[in-house]
Amino acid sequence: MKKIVAIATALSAAALAACTPAAQNETAQAADQIAADANATMGQAINDTNAAADRAFGSAEATMDNAGAALSNAADKAADKTGAALKDAGNAIED
Template sequence: MKTLFSLAGVALLAACSPAAQNETAQAADQISADANATFGEAINDTDAAADRAFGSAEATMDNSAAALSNAADDAADTTGEALKDAGNAIAD
């Protein structure tokens, strides 16, 4: 809203003397630079937040994969022991 009023003021001053027109052009340049800086900061903040979110998701998936791998190893060990015990029982 503030930018809208600033732009309206710039437009009104544009109809004035050459000095006022020069000041108007400078004001418009400053408004544009401020808007570009604000958008740049917003983009950087968004990129940083996305990087943190993706990093967190990746760590969660890595931890889940490790837990599943450990559970599968434990299940294989338990099954192997049970089969070995069954084989020993048959042999006796």
């Protein structure tokens, strides 16, 4: 993108040498507008890319959080069942 702006600026400078002052001014303004448009487009592309990355990372984080919660719940249930089985075994031995 910077190459396009540089080429446009170089062409504008070459054209300016053969023009009247009014035409030179208009050409310079057009070159400035091209550069501003290119910068705005690049800025928007960066913002869009950052937003997409944030959404992707947020989704991955939520998925990992949910998986961690599911594992934790399964481990808690297994520990509860093991504890209950040990209590039942202990009660059976006492009787």
